[in-house]
Amino acid sequence: xxxxxxxxxxxxxxxxxxxxxxxxxGAQAIPSLTQxxxxxxxxxxxxxxxxxxxxxGQAGAFxxxxxxxxxxxxxxxxxxxxxLTPGIWGEAFVDRRHPHTYFHELMLSGIDxxxxxxxxxxxSISTGKGFAxxxxxxxxxxxxxxFPMNHHYSQILERAVLxxxxxxxxxxxxxxxxxxxxxVSPSSWPNMDRFGDxxxxxxxxxxxxxxELEGSYAHVRSPENREPIGLDQVKYHASAxxxxxxxxxxxxxxxxxxxxxxxxxNSILAEGAWHLGRHLPYARYEQTERPExxxxxxxxxxxxxxxxxxxxxGETRWTIITGGYSFGLLQRxxxxxxxxxxxxxxxxxxxxxxxxxxxxxxxxxxxxxxxIGLRLGYGMTMPRMGTYGVAPSDAGRTMSGMSRMx
Amino acid sequence: xxGMMHVVLLRSTAALVLAACSNSSTGxxxxxxxxxxxxxxxxxxxxxxxxxxVSVTVTDKSNGYPAPGITVNWNVTAGGGSVTATxxxxxxxxxxxxxxxxxxxxxxxxQASVSGGTPVTFTATALGPxxxxxxxxxxxxxxxxxxTYVRDGLAFVCAWNTGVLIYDVGNGxxxxxxxNPTLVGSVATTGGRVHNAWWFHNPVTSENRYLFxxxxxxxxxxxxxxxxxxxxxxSNLAAPVEVASFHMDSxxxxxxxxxxxxxxxxxxxxxxxxxxxxxxGTLSGDISSRLITKVKPGGAGNTYTWGVQLHPGGNDSLYxxxxxxxxxxxxxxxxxxxxxxxxxxxxNRYSSDFWVTTGYIYTGSWDWARRTNLAGSLLKVWQxxxxxxxxxxxxxxxDSVSAVSDVKVSVDGKLLLFSTEGGSYSGxxxxxxxxxxxxxxxxxxxxxxxxxxxxxxxxxGRLYAFGAKDPASPALIILDVTGLDQ
Numbered sequence: 001x002x003x004x005x006x007x008x009x010x011x012x013x014x015x016x017x018x019x020x021x022x023x024x025x026g027a028q029a030i031p032s033l034t035q036x037x038x039x040x041x042x043x044x045x046x047x048x049x050x051x052x053x054x055x056x057g058q059a060g061a062f063x064x065x066x067x068x069x070x071x072x073x074x075x076x077x078x079x080x081x082x083x084l085t086p087g088i089w090g091e092a093f094v095d096r097r098h099p100h101t102y103f104h105e106l107m108l109s110g111i112d113x114x115x116x117x118x119x120x121x122x123x124s125i126s127t128g129k130g131f132a133x134x135x136x137x138x139x140x141x142x143x144x145x146x147f148p149m150n151h152h153y154s155q156i157l158e159r160a161v162l163x164x165x166x167x168x169x170x171x172x173x174x175x176x177x178x179x180x181x182x183x184v185s186p187s188s189w190p191n192m193d194r195f196g197d198x199x200x201x202x203x204x205x206x207x208x209x210x211x212e213l214e215g216s217y218a219h220v221r222s223p224e225n226r227e228p229i230g231l232d233q234v235k236y237h238a239s240a241x242x243x244x245x246x247x248x249x250x251x252x253x254x255x256x257x258x259x260x261x262x263x264x265x266n267s268i269l270a271e272g273a274w275h276l277g278r279h280l281p282y283a284r285y286e287q288t289e290r291p292e293x294x295x296x297x298x299x300x301x302x303x304x305x306x307x308x309x310x311x312x313x314g315e316t317r318w319t320i321i322t323g324g325y326s327f328g329l330l331q332r333x334x335x336x337x338x339x340x341x342x343x344x345x346x347x348x349x350x351x352x353x354x355x356x357x358x359x360x361x362x363x364x365x366x367x368x369x370x371x372i373g374l375r376l377g378y379g380m381t382m383p384r385m386g387t388y389g390v391a392p393s394d395a396g397r398t399m400s401g402m403s404r405m406x
Numbered sequence: 407x408x409g410m411m412h413v414v415l416l417r418s419t420a421a422l423v424l425a426a427c428s429n430s431s432t433g434x435x436x437x438x439x440x441x442x443x444x445x446x447x448x449x450x451x452x453x454x455x456x457x458x459x460v461s462v463t464v465t466d467k468s469n470g471y472p473a474p475g476i477t478v479n480w481n482v483t484a485g486g487g488s489v490t491a492t493x494x495x496x497x498x499x500x501x502x503x504x505x506x507x508x509x510x511x512x513x514x515x516x517q518a519s520v521s522g523g524t525p526v527t528f529t530a531t532a533l534g535p536x537x538x539x540x541x542x543x544x545x546x547x548x549x550x551x552x553x554t555y556v557r558d559g560l561a562f563v564c565a566w567n568t569g570v571l572i573y574d575v576g577n578g579x580x581x582x583x584x585x586n587p588t589l590v591g592s593v594a595t596t597g598g599r600v601h602n603a604w605w606f607h608n609p610v611t612s613e614n615r616y617l618f619x620x621x622x623x624x625x626x627x628x629x630x631x632x633x634x635x636x637x638x639x640x641s642n643l644a645a646p647v648e649v650a651s652f653h654m655d656s657x658x659x660x661x662x663x664x665x666x667x668x669x670x671x672x673x674x675x676x677x678x679x680x681x682x683x684x685x686x687g688t689l690s691g692d693i694s695s696r697l698i699t700k701v702k703p704g705g706a707g708n709t710y711t712w713g714v715q716l717h718p719g720g721n722d723s724l725y726x727x728x729x730x731x732x733x734x735x736x737x738x739x740x741x742x743x744x745x746x747x748x749x750x751x752x753x754n755r756y757s758s759d760f761w762v763t764t765g766y767i768y769t770g771s772w773d774w775a776r777r778t779n780l781a782g783s784l785l786k787v788w789q790x791x792x793x794x795x796x797x798x799x800x801x802x803x804x805d806s807v808s809a810v811s812d813v814k815v816s817v818d819g820k821l822l823l824f825s826t827e828g829g830s831y832s833g834x835x836x837x838x839x840x841x842x843x844x845x846x847x848x849x850x851x852x853x854x855x856x857x858x859x860x861x862x863x864x865x866x867g868r869l870y871a872f873g874a875k876d877p878a879s880p881a882l883i884i885l886d887v888t889g890l891d892q
Contacts, residue, residue: 229548262624294774297808297829304828306549306877312626313775353629355756355775
């Protein structure tokens, strides 16, 4: 955070004209009606929520040697009890996606810090609250509204981070230090006493302008306990991403192990979208393994925290196929309105025994989720959330396949 | 099955108002003066005999000297109960009586008088039959406290990755008491995850040298487990040292029971079933070769044993409670084990802890993952026939909790205690065993975050319940439950 303070001081102290400052902002929200029948109790449940309400901004100065990025997220107000999403879990929620923290991202990056000293290379340092250099982009900036189950296998979010990035031609490498503890509420901040107890590294290669290959590794200390008393996680991730013109595609593999490899969870995911004028059809296939942990008695969508004995009730493998369609109803004066419809087929299976039986818990092992929503936006195009400094190529700073979306 | 009335009793004690009392009297027609000597203003539970006798001093009015051989009459004047009817003064003019409080909560009175004299009044405060909070000892949140083993006034607190913490709660070694537990020593056993303990009092060698410590490793409940038994030399309680360990492949230990005269440790081993280990002599290094035998009561795939306990009547029955396959009766002789009866008798729920008395067994259930769509946690009562075969006779359903996590019966067999966690009615539950086949609700002490395990201990004549309070603020909770045990 010291770097952040210094950077802000410099930004404020320097003559404004010398900074070539710029800034842009935007907003998004998705009122969405969702119904699903793979829910505790075995009934069909429908809910109307405003999901992903964000206010975002980017700014630059010193000829873009200093970049700032902020995303404010209002899910703590609009969906404090989470978003109905069978299969998903994380931050003590299960079968509901947790609300993000109010300050989803608050990052500052120093770009090309060594000038010509590093010749063709480009070195950056980024710090603030945001994503650790690991995995793929935040699902919020991807076409499918339904969050993937692998959110916590493929992203490490909302941490206090310090990231060193180096880019040389088509290769970008990042290494980051951060706090292992994940948020415990929308208003929680990283436990700064734990800053540096976890680290990650990510390598990205861009052999073609539209193609990005990525591999990541992370060691996360006790993410599920505010104090460092829980199990550590070792995480791997690899992906190939295509983003060019009207076509966007992502294929990723993720693996998280806990307790020195006693528990291992794998995920594969493939998704794509194709802009056809105002029409945006998209699809996703995901197969992800999930730990089954004790839930609270009063709320079957919440997990018992703090974790007591670290034993699992079992493990399940979820296969989810989602198809969706979004239509550009309005795009005028910076405003964008896109109705969307999504449907998912869901199958859940037990893996390797344990007590947890989805047929008991959900009353079924196959089911559905459908959503009707209205993606509302204004202003700037979503940046590639979770990537800072020199890590993305210039062409990859925004989601070109998503460029017509808020 | 009987529904249970969830009444949270106020733990505040009965009124502490002390009635005014006279502490001396002369009386117009008596030649003696009677004054209170000791035993006034005591506090205890209803129906309890006060720990200190009540005494008066009788003096001769004419000279002020103690009057020996004078008969003092004692009478209960408020609260019911009983008191020694008469007693004679000794050479010092002192007469004493034993006072057993009546059933009335609040202020009770006894009067003492000599013939023709005005009586003096003693007052006592009678506490209701409620658990009385005594102490809360914070435990490092690492993750916290799992269970407590109490013996000889020492509490061995199993504090997970912190290790074993040894508290004086009445032993005297450090001046501790239940109200003021005092740390004596601690030890961090290999691998942490300290789950349970048993302090071995070896009648063969007369040594109290070894503490057996269970380690609960990682696993998937119902299928796999891990964790060893660690042996700690507690000869020096201030500096205990781990000296040996027992390992079994592909299974981890859970609760213990010890056949101390035969120097055999029986351990529940989850998917490994029940294990008998020879713990005689000196224990050092790897003692895995001391395995006598093991048995999976429910067979492979149907065994995940939570606990074991010998029948207190010494009939060679070892009972096992298995999360998957229910309650089993095993026959044991010299450590050999064979299934006698029971099993597959709790099909609707996953079983948890249990307690065995001479004629009955009380088993809990664990509801963090439902086996069926039945909600709530069940405590089942089993009656043992002449051969020790269990048959269900009653049950108690506690709704709005995720587990009956531990079950205990007091040494005198009068009081049943079970702990609950994960829900609105978490805490300590007390049931009278006046009719052991049909326990009746006696008291509840709420702990919102849950109580994971409990144990009874009698210290200086009083009965205490020790409970392991779940995080986020883990603690050893100590209650005085003497008033309930009648």
